[in-house]
Amino acid sequence: MDYSTASNEELERLVNNKDGDAICELGERCMYGTGGHEMNLTRAYQLFHRGEKMGLPRAYIGLGEMYRNGIRLAKNEDVAKQYYKKAGVPYPERESALQQQKNSMFQTPSKIQSPGNLISEGITYAEIKSKLDSAEQARMGRDYCRAGILCMEVIGIAKDVLSGAVNYSGSGDVEDFLTEANWILAYAAFNEQNYLEMDHYLTFRGVLEAHPWGAYLKAAAHRSMQSPPALLEQDLQMMFAIVSGNRNLSQDERGDICAMIGDLISDGYGVNFGMEAGMAKSYYEEAMNCGNEYAKERYQEIN
Numbered sequence: 001m002d003y004s005t006a007s008n009e010e011l012e013r014l015v016n017n018k019d020g021d022a023i024c025e026l027g028e029r030c031m032y033g034t035g036g037h038e039m040n041l042t043r044a045y046q047l048f049h050r051g052e053k054m055g056l057p058r059a060y061i062g063l064g065e066m067y068r069n070g071i072r073l074a075k076n077e078d079v080a081k082q083y084y085k086k087a088g089v090p091y092p093e094r095e096s097a098l099q100q101q102k103n104s105m106f107q108t109p110s111k112i113q114s115p116g117n118l119i120s121e122g123i124t125y126a127e128i129k130s131k132l133d134s135a136e137q138a139r140m141g142r143d144y145c146r147a148g149i150l151c152m153e154v155i156g157i158a159k160d161v162l163s164g165a166v167n168y169s170g171s172g173d174v175e176d177f178l179t180e181a182n183w184i185l186a187y188a189a190f191n192e193q194n195y196l197e198m199d200h201y202l203t204f205r206g207v208l209e210a211h212p213w214g215a216y217l218k219a220a221a222h223r224s225m226q227s228p229p230a231l232l233e234q235d236l237q238m239m240f241a242i243v244s245g246n247r248n249l250s251q252d253e254r255g256d257i258c259a260m261i262g263d264l265i266s267d268g269y270g271v272n273f274g275m276e277a278g279m280a281k282s283y284y285e286e287a288m289n290c291g292n293e294y295a296k297e298r299y300q301e302i303n
Contacts, residue, residue, distance in 0.1 A: 008037050015047070023051045024058035031062065031071065041072035042153055049145050060087035068092075072156055076200050123157055125170020128177050131157075135184050144188045151181040151188075179206040186214060195221040212242045213253040219260050229269070236264045237273065243286075255290030258283045262298060 003011070003025040011029075014022030026037070027047035033039030045066065051059025064083030067076045084091045135150035158177045160166040168174060186201035198221055201207065208214045219235035239257045242249070249257070262283035265275050281302060287295030 004035075008035065018054075020051060020054050020056045021058075023047050023054070024056055024062065027051065027059065027062050031066070041066075041156075042149055045072060045152055046145065046149050049148060053145075057087040057089065060084070061089060064091075072152055074155075074200070074204070079196055079200055082196055122167035122169065123161065124168070125172040128154055128157060128170075129172070132177065132180050132184070135181070139184055139188045139191065142191070144192050147184060147188045151185045154178075154181040175206070176210075179204065179210050182207050183211050183214070186217070190217045190221060193221075193224075195225055212247040212249060213256065215239050215242055216253070216256045216260050219264065223260075223263070223267075232264060232267075232269055233272065236261060236269050236275075240270075240275075251290045252292075255287040255292035255295065258287035258290065259292050259295040259298065262287065262295065266298075266302070 001021075003021045006014075006022070006025070008026070008029065011022045011026045015026055024047070025035075027044050029035040029037040030040045030047065031044035044062070048059045048062035048066070052063060060083045064080045064087065065071065066073045067083065068080035069075065081091050131150050131154050135147045135154070138144070138147035138150065154177055157166060158174050158181070161168040161174050182201045182204035186198050186207065189195070189198035189201060198217065202214050202218060215235065215238045219232070219239060222231050222235055239261050243254060243257055243261070262280040264270065265277060265280040265283065268277070269275075270279075281299065284295045284299040284302070288299060
C-alpha cells in the first residue's frame with residue numbers, strides 16, 4: 001500500500017488499527033500541514049510518541065525533527081541526535097532546500113493550530129492550571145504520553161501568551177506555568193527512564209529552584225547510567241547544598257536526597273571537597289529519621 005497517497009480518513013482508520021506506517025505518515029502530515037491535513041503539532045507529537053513506543057524508526061526521526069528544529073518543543077540537538085541514532089539514520093547537519101521550506105512554515109504562527117482555538121478566545125489561569133493538574137494526574141497514572149501532550153499544550157499556550165498572541169486573564173505568573181510543565185515532563189521522562197530528556201527539562205530556568213528534589217532524580221539517573229565521575233561529583237555537591245540550606249523539601253524528599261548522598265559517599269565520591277566514607281552513615285541516619293526504608297537497610301549493612 002502506498003501510504004503517501006492514502007486519504008486522511010483512511011489513515012485515521014489504519015491508525016486506530018495500530019498500523020505503524022499510517023501512524024508515521026499521519027504524524028508527518030500533522031507536523032507539516034501536508035496531504036490536505038491542517039497543521040496540528042500536538043497531534044503530530046502524539047502520533048510520533050505512539051510510534052516511538054512501537055519502535056518505529058520513522059517516528060524516531062519525526063521526534064528528532066521536532067527537537068532539532070524546536071517544533072512545539074524546546075530545541076535540543078542532543079536529544080534530536082539521540083533519536084536519529086535510534087532510527088539508524090545519520091544526523092542531518094545541513095538542511096535540504098525542501099526541508100528549509102517546510103521548517104519556514106513554523107515561523108508563521110497563524111498556521112499553527114492552537115489547542116481549542118485559544119488564540120481567538122483567550123485563556124484564563126484556571127484553564128491552564130487545569131491542564132497542568134490533568135498532566136500530573138496522567139503522569140501519576142503512568143499515562144506518560146497524555147502527560148507529555150498536555151504539558152506541550154501548556155508550553156505552547158504560555159509562549160503564545162508571552163508573545164502577546166493570546167489574551168490571558170488571571171493572577172498567576174505565566175512563567176510559572178512553563179516551570180511546572182517542564183517539571184512534569186522531567187519527572188515523566190525519569191519514570192520512563194529517558195534520562196537525556198529528563199536532564200534537558202530539569203535545566204529549564206526555575207525548575208530545580210521550585211523543585212529541588214529534582215537533584216535527587218538527576219543523581220539517581222546518572223548513577224543508574226554509570227555517568228562520568230565528574231557529573232556525579234556535581235550531583236553530590238548540589239544535593240549537599242540543598243540539604244545544608246534547608247531548601248523547600250518535604251520529609252520524604254529530604255530522606256531521598258540524604259540517602260542518595262550516603263550512597264554517593266559510599267561509592268567514593270566527595271573526597272575532593274572534604275567528605276569521608278564514614279560520613280555516609282550520618283546521612284543514612286538522617287534519611288532514616290525522615291522515614292526512608294532504603295536508608296535503614298543501607299545503615300544496617302554498614303554497621
